[in-house]
Amino acid sequence: MEEHRDDLIRLCAKYRVRRLEIIGSALTNRFDPRTSDLDFLVEFLPLRSGEYADAYFGLLEALRELFERDVDLIMTGAIRNRYFLESVNRNRTVLYAA
DSSP, rough: OOGGHHHHHHHHHHHEEEEEEEEEEOOOOTTTTTOOOOEEEEEEEOOOOGGGHHHHHHHOOOOOOOSSOEEEEEEEOOOHHHHHHHHHHHHHEEEEOO
């Protein structure tokens, strides 16, 4: 991730990201650079209702291009399953915070 730090900062500014975190196998020894996807949590700065889709899908595609692999992008506020949330909270790393 460190090698992409400047690109991540630029993308987060462009898509009005408040906070971007990485979760999942990328933070463990289960990560396989050849086959694993990357899982991100995102929280956006306040946007008008019509801007959320553009920001979300724009960031998703930009992350896929940057890392040249599949990416899952989860909005932090959309997590409803408490077991999944507990798992996420145990293993997450902040990549960007505005």
